Amino acid sequence: MTRSEQDAGTEPVDRPLDTGGLTRAQLPIAIGQQLHAESPLYNMAFAFVIEDELEPERFRAAWRQVTASSEALQTRFRSGPGGRLQRFSSSELALTVADFSGQEDAVARFLDWGRARCARPLPLDGPLVDSVLVRLPNRQTGWYLNQHHLITDAWSTRLLYDRLAASYLALESQPEFAPRPVTADRYYALAPGPRASDRSSTTPDRTTAPGGLTLYGERPSPVHRGTASVRSSLQLDAERSSALRARAAEAPFASVLPHLSLFALFSTLFHAFLSQISAEPETSFDTPLLGRSTPEAKDTIGLFIEMFPFAARVPEGTTFRRLGAETLARAMDLLRSDAAGTAPTPEHSMSRAVLNYLPVRFGRFGDAATAVTWLHPGHADHLHALRLQIHDFSGSGRFQFDFDLNRTHLSAAARERIPHHFETLVEALLRDPDQRIDSIDLRTDDERQQLDSFNQSDRCPTPERTVVDAFFDTANRHPTRVALELVVDGTVDQSVDYAQVRDQVAILANHLLRVHHLQPGDRVAVLGDRSLESVVAILAVLSARGAYVPIDPAHPEERQKQLVEDSGATLLLDPPTVRQALDHGHDSRPPEPPSLTDLAYLLYTSGSTGRAKGVLIEHRGLADYLEFAERTYVRGEALRYGLVTSLAFDLTVTSLFLPLITGGTLELYPRAAGALDEAFLHAVERNQIDFLKLTPSHLSVLRSGRFEATGVRRLIVGGESFSAELAAAVAERLAPSAEIYNEYGPTEAVVGCLVHRFDPASDRVGSVPIGRPADHVQIEVLNPAGQAVPTGVPGELWIARHGLARGYHQLPEETAARFVPGPEPGAAVRYRSGDLVRFVDPTKLEYLGRTDRQVKVAGFRLEPGEVETLIETFPGVERCAVLVVGTPGPADADLGVPTPNPGAGCRRCGLPANYPGATFDAEGTCSLCHSYESIREHAAGYFRTLDDLRSNLDEARAQRRGPWDCLMLYSGGKDSTYALCRLADLGYSIYAFTLDNGFISEGAKENIRRVTDQLGVDVEFATTPAMNEIFRDSLQRFSNVCNGCFKTIYTLATRRAHELGIPAIVTGLSRGQMFETRLTEEMFRHGRVSPEEVDQAVLASRKAYHRTPDAVSRTLDVSLFATDEIFERVRFVDFYRYCDVDMEELYSYLKQRVPWVRPEDTGRSTNCLINDAGIFVHQRERGFHNYALPYSWDVRLGHKKRDEALEELDDAIDEERVRSILQEVGYAPQSGPAPESLQAFLVPTADASVDTSALARHLGRRLPAPLVPAQFHQLSDLPLTPNGKLDLEALRRWSLPTARHTRPPVEPPRGPVEEFLAGLWRDELALDEVGRGDDFFELGGTSLTAMRMILRLCDEFDLDLPLETVFAQPSLAGLARIAEDALLAELDSELD
Amino acid sequence: MTQPNRELEATILTFVHQELLPAEVTIDRDDDLLSDLLDSVAVLRLAGFVDETFGITTGPRDFVVENFQTTASLAQYVARTRASTR
Structure with a gap:
């Protein structure tokens, strides 16, 4: 012993350990450390305060004994080949001594010092243990122990502590005591090595992945996530701690093992907590399992724990007790498999939280009591937002909850509230385990007060006069001011001043009263476009104390009729009846005005029962909204307004009335011709107005280049989610002083009830907030149990306001469900909006979407039930579900009222309207047709005759080195069969070459055999085992299978031609495909490019094509293409460049020439079974048919008729078969951001299939166009959730199309x-x-x-x-x- | 009802001695397994053993002190459960 002590100062000598790598427990830690090389995130540091004055030298001796016997503690790592870590060992682990004995408050100083010390990373190539004995006054001793997590866990730390204490004690009486042999701990021999599946070092994005909970509604940027972490501790007092223990000993937590019971109890609390702060019914966290199933492992220092995901369902209304029963069962399963050493491979976890219950207790150090503090290094792993660690290391009987909160995942506000919210939940569990978890109010007092001040919206009085009074006052004050202007073709067509409008309104109102005996509250339908007559009619109805029911003439007639009928309107006013009444009336004295509680209007929104719902709004609501709008937007100015949206749209109320009560001028723009109502564009182009109210969809059209700048000074945006990115783009085109407001409000809460002025500096991501309540509006954000949610958590918006809608017209049940009185007696009625919102901060709300399935498409509110009911009445449909998929946002094609038939595209060629880059003229002809028209003659020069073909092939024949003149790429389809026959007719010796891609139909193969046999042509069926990989690659790159297949054919055929000395390869490329791939308008304009130059470019492109790395170059031998030689030896000849034949001629030729039969088993294609899979993926991912372009060329070139082409594109794809093919190939259709679209899922009645084109037409006649689904899927059954509800998520996943794969950031052009x-x-x-x-x-x-x-x-x-x-x-x-x-x-x- | 299940007890005792206890420790059918003898990992392994050997499923409701306290009580629990599932 004394000898080794002398060595203490020398550098430890490294000696390599056995060459084995990391253990499987170490692997994720090593990866995490390598990702964050400079971060101390895995420092496990403890400060022990021992109630005894220890002898430093004896302590050092004990330390040596204990550490020398542990393989794990001595580990160091070095970067080896390929960046892999290699293990080494250091012979000696130092113990240093620090002296705090002279310091005041020495223990506190010691702890501070320890915290600072453990915030320094332990380099992997140095000792992974830092051990300091600290002299303290008052007969106390401190011991600071910091270990890298790679070599330790909590159990291991306690082993080390116990052994050290034992050694220290033993050394007192027997200085030579050696408790264990030096090589006792063979950690690396004992701990299991990595699994095959452990290799992945990727760190998936847990914030956006399914299963990655969004905590407090916060979505951190995946780019900026780091390890910085704050520990916030909650020390439970002894009373509540023992109450928790008592709870754990009761049902449903009771078990043989108190630790298991406590673990189940803490898991229950944590699941409950996560579900309440994420508003999700399914939660998951990661939790470590001990990993020490054998007695040896239990007695070995080192890292054994591994993280396992622990999921639970926390459904609406569940109680602690019910959730507890579930978590105990799951916890028991986990721990039992862990104890048996059979824990499963940790699943791919997306959890954003960790629960670490540490039932480890550090006992006395010898006879001395010890207090243990776990020091936080200020960092934690970057994957988890939140780690909850529960322990009572010192055995004080009090639980400590340490929340390690990642600073890059969670805002400071959320971090501050987390311990409070959790503590509230703990107390709730102690109070009553049978209470509903979702009824617990987690909010702090601060949060409640913040809501109160948010709702302080009674600073000004409620309105005292109706819009009618306000209008007449204004008209009397400014009789000669222009009130209304009708703008037609950019110029003012009619103009009326206030006096005229006033008189007309009064005359018409008197007419309604006297001739039609209108009674207060009677509904009058106003049918008409934006016109002077419509405005006068609306004001007159109000003036006569009637309620107007606006009917949009652009809606299908059946719908118009239905609405008029439903409203119970006694009268219908359209422009002719208005003019007639005005011609005959004379009395321009205003009649008795309406009162504030009279009904003002009845406006229809879509309803879930399949019927539209009429919303009843009284004058006080209308007046209250308008006065708020006046104060907020107008502020005493006489502005010029534009009326560009439908009068039946509640958003339009603002622009309709605001000018007329503030002395402004209203420009009326009639509905523009064509499918899209482009009136707003005319208003912007004329550029005379100050005030405009639109939907974001309108703005996205404007953004796409139709306006450069506008004088609009007040832009109000409403009706849909408004993206910050769109707002910024629009703001750029407005004057800097212009104001943009995002106004939120369901029809039921009167036009607008929350508003936010867009601020480009702060509103930069996501959607523009919807801000704060308008005057006399109070809101609540509630979960499904009706409980207010904590700040940031999504919840449903409930709205109370002055003049809230009376309810729905003649729908008492729906009214009762949506208009709910507050809980206190006499409390105001609140409208349950069905809108999901969250507080961005305590001063503003953000709109997130719909809580139920009710959605908005292109500004249209839609309850899928309405559409479903209609679809289910269609012949052949048994059941149906309709939902919106994709991200809300601008989708130009969906704006307004698109063409009624979703399949319709170019009027001439049928090119679909959403084909990328295509534009359409007013008549619906596409830009490609125009482009072709302009070059048709020049382009004709590219095509040749059969004589030219012959001279080309004769020239090639001279170079042949075998018996064949040419190799024909022969798919067995009709086009290549025709080409093959014609070549044979011309007397060439042909080698037919077919790629059997594994999906060629038997029918096609028989054709190939029959045809080649009849023609006496040699044929080869080439194959490659790499086909599935090539398909997969092709689907990934191009969303189709054909590109991969083509390249395989070209590659294999060129190689074969080379081997056999064949000088030419003939393809069956159609003329449409030539246009599609190589001929463009620009080439032929002014005859600037010769056919030879095109050929040169095609050759250059062919070389590049064969040298592009992809699945083909990976799996096939492409060395032949490395040099240009092969392109000199083998020429490519496109048969149809030399031969023009239409379909009819082609088929009749084939019929008499060869025994070719159209296969019946191939769907769209005449030869290939995988084709449908390619079409399916292309439509899903790119949104259109991959044959749409080539077919449009066939039409353009006169080879096909438009209707034929469209019919051929209207595939009845067997989705289940396609999915099984895709599974075989190993490709999952991509999902990601995609424009919002309405999709229908149909279950046909037995043995039937539904004619979806006819169904779309059927719906088009009965619904506004945006409510007609864009796609119809036929399924054998609708998927259901375990609760028996329709599984919307499954449907969404099934159908989700993607627009573009996301890309990493790029370096901008210079x-x-x-x-x-x-x-x-x-x-x-x-x-x-x-x-x-x-x-x-x-x-x-x-x-x-x-x-x-x-x-x-x-x-x-x-x-x-x-x-x-x-x-x-x-x-x-x-x-x-x-x-x-x-x-x-x-x-x-x-x-x- | 409280008839001892000697055969079951013997099987359980053998497992406890061979797999869960140190070589020098010997116990009897009435010794308290939970107070000192077995740690939590060992108890969980014992639950796994009886499930596998006797073809029963010990769920959270059965994993209670009354059933696992002694070898005798465990054998009774096994016998009861087997009888009720047959």
Whole structure:
């Protein structure tokens, strides 16, 4: 012993341990440490205060004895090859001594010192243990022990402590005492090594992944997540601690093992807590299992624990007791499998929280009592937002709850509240384990007060006069001021001043009273577009104490009729009846005005019963809203307003009445022609108005370039979720002093009841807040149990306001369900909005979506029930579910009233309306048709005759090195069969080459055999085992299977032609495909590019194509393509470039020439079974059919009729079969952000299938267009949740399309050329963002887009670059440099 | 009802001696398993053993002191459960 003491000062000598790597418990820790190399996140530091004056030398000797016997403690790591950690060992672990004995408050100083010390990382290549004996006054001794988590856990730490104490004690009487042999602890031999599945070092994003709970509604940026953490401790007093123990000993927690019972109890609390702060009924946290099932492991120092996810359901209304029974069962399963050493592989966890119940107790150090403090290093793992660690290390009988809160996951406000909320839950459990968890009020007093001040909205009096009084007052004050202007084609068509409007209103009102004997409260339907007559009619109805019911003439007639009938309107006013009445009436004295409690209007919204719901609004509500709007938006100014939205839309109420009670002028824009009501565009283009109210969908159309700047000074946005990004884009186009308001309000709560002025500085992500209550509005944010939720947690918005709707017209049950009196006697009625909101901070709310399935599509509120009911009455449909999938946001195609038939596209060729980059003229003809029209003649020069084909092949034949003149790519489909026959007719010796991709139909194979047999042509069926990998890659890159298949065919066929000395490969590429892939308008304009130049570019593109790395280059031998030689030896000939044949001729030729039969087992294609899977994925991920473009070319070139092409595209895809194919290939359709769209899921009646096109037409006649589902899926049954409810999530996953794969951030382009190019690329590739390092082809560029892009670049800068330039320089920066060089060269030559 | 289940007890005792207790410790059918003899891991293994050996399923309601206190009480619990599930 004395000898080794002398060695104490020397550097420890490293000696390599056995070459084995890390244990499986160590692996995740090592990865976490490598990710955060400088972070002390895994420091496990303890400060022991021992009530005895220990002898430092004896303590050192004990320390040596104990550490020398532990393999784990001596571990160090070094970075080995491939960044893998290699283990080493240090022979000696130092113990240093510090002296605090002279200090005041020495224990506190010791703890502070320890906290600072443990915040320094322990480098992996140094000793992983830091041990300091600390002299303290008053016969106390401190011991600071910090160990890296890689080599220890709590159990291990207690072992170390026990052994140290035993050693120290023994050394007193027997100085040579050696309690254990030096190599006693063989941690690495004992702890299990990594599992095969443990390799992944990826750190999935737990904040957005399914199962990753959103805590307090906060979604941290995945980019900025770090390890910084704050520990917030809750020390439970002895009384409550023992009460918890007593609870744990009762049902349902009682068990043989007190620790198991307590673990189940804490798990119950934690699940309850997580569900309440996430508003989710399914929760999960990670929890460590001991991992020491054998006596040896129990007695070995080292890291054994591993994290396991622990999930639970916390359904609405459940109690602690019920949840407890479930958690105990699950906890027991977990611990039993752990004890048996058979714990399953930890599942891929998405949990954002950890529960770490540490039933470890540090006993006395010898005879001395010891107090233990666990020191927090200020960091914790970056995956979890929240770690709750529960312990009583010193055995004080009091539980300590340490919350380690990640600072990058949780805001300071949330961090501050967490311990309070949890403590409230603990007390609730102690008080009554049978209470509903979701009825517990977690909020702090501060939070309650914040809500009270949020709702302080009674600073000004409620209105005393109706809108009618206000209007007449205004008109009398400004009789000559212009009140209304009808704007037609950009100019004022009619103009009336206030006196005129006033008189007309009075005349019409008197007419209604005298001729029609209108009684107060009678409903009058007002049917009409935005017109002077409509405005006068509405005011007159109000003036006569009637209630107006606006009916939109753009809605289907059946719906109009139904609404008028439902409203019980006694009268219908349309412009002709208004004019007639005005012509005949004379009395312009205002009649007796309405009172504030008279009914003002009845407005229809969609209803869940399949019937629209009429909302009844009284004058006081209308007046109260308008006065608020006046104070907020108008503030005494006489503004110019635009009326551009439907009068039947509650959003329009603002623009309709506000000008007329404030002396402003209202410009009326009639509905614009065409499917989309573009009146708002006309208003913006004319640019005369100050005040405009729109939906975000309107704005997103404006943003897409239709306006540069506008004089609008007050922009009110409502009706839908308003994204901050859109708001910022719009703000840029307004004057800096312009105000943008996001106004929220359901029809039932009168137009607007919450408002937020957009602030570009603070409203930067997500949606613009909906702000704070309007005057005389009080809100609550409640969970389904009706309990107010803590700040930040999503809940349903309940609204009380002055003049809240009376209810729904003649729907008492719906009214009772939605209009609920407050709990206190005499409390105001609150409207239950069904909208999900959360407090962003205590001063503003944010809108999150709908709580029920009621949704908004393009500003239309929709209860799927309405659509479902209609669909279920359609022949062949047994059951149906309708839901909205995708992210809410601008979806231009969905705006307003799109074309009634969702399948309709280009009027001429049928190209779908959502084809990327396509634009349509007023008549509905697409830009491709126009483009083709303009180049048709020039393009004709690219095509040749059969004579040209012959001379081409004859030239090739001279170079043949075997018996074959050409190799024909033969799929067995009709086109290639025709080409094959014609080649045979021409007398060529042909080698037919077919790729059997594993999905070629038997029918097609028989065709191939029959046809080649008949023609006497040799045929090869090529195969490759890599096909599934190639399909997978193709689906990932292109969302189709064909691209991968094509490349495989080209690769294998070229190799075969090379081997057999065949000089030409003939393809059956159609002319449509040639246009689709290589011919573009820009080439032919002014005849600027010759066919030879196109051929050169195609060849260059072909070379690049074969050299692009992908699944084909990974799995097949592509060395042949490394040099240009192969492209000189083998030429490619596209048969249909030389031959023009229409379908009819083709089929009749085939019929008489060969025994070709159309296969019946292939769906869309005539040869391939996997094709449908490709179509399915493409439609799902890109939103349109991958054959849409080639078919549109077939139509354009006259080979097919439009209706034929559309019918062929209307596939009845067998989704279940497609899914099994995709499973076989190993591809899961991508999910991600996708535009919002309405989807219908149908279960057909037995043995039937539903004609979905007819169904869409059927619905189009009965519903506003946005309510017609964009897609129909036919299923054998609808998925249900365990509770027997429709499983909406499953349907959503099933149908979710994705627009674009997300990309990592890119380096922005620099300089004008790069910026122009980036714009071109974004355009050609339909991307949102392009960086200067990007490669054109990796982004999905094709030879066609490449050539078009080069030509457009040349046009812009007046350059003459070869088409193939991009193949040599596919990067944005590289290509820009070539263009810049060429520009400079040109400048130089001009200067010379 | 309280007839001793000698055979069951013998099987359980063998397992406890061979797998859960240190070699030098010997216990009897009435010794308290829970107070000092077995730690929590050992008790959980014992529950796993009886489930597997006797074809029963010990759920949270059965995993209580009354059943696991002694070898004798455990044997009775096993016998009772087997009888009721047959």
